[in-house]
Amino acid sequence: MxxxxxxxxxxxxxxxxxxxxxQVWYVAERHTGISDEEVLALSNREEALLLTADKxxxxxxxxxxxxxxx
Numbered sequence: 001m002x003x004x005x006x007x008x009x010x011x012x013x014x015x016x017x018x019x020x021x022x023q024v025w026y027v028a029e030r031h032t033g034i035s036d037e038e039v040l041a042l043s044n045r046e047e048a049l050l051l052t053a054d055k056x057x058x059x060x061x062x063x064x065x066x067x068x069x070x
Contacts, residue, residue: 002025003025003050003051004026004043004049004050006027007032009026011026011028013051014026025046039052
């Protein structure tokens, strides 16, 4: 399974998922400081399930109508 881990996700979780064979893109490694909208777009583009502890994504998806894959 493909995941996109937002900066709010602990590195230990990313490392564990990778050890278990999952593809994980980690925002903190490549795209530090990008907006939540950009994170969501990247998740959709990579067809990856977004992992986040940031509650702002609910507002972006449901109130602003941004699309998401999962």
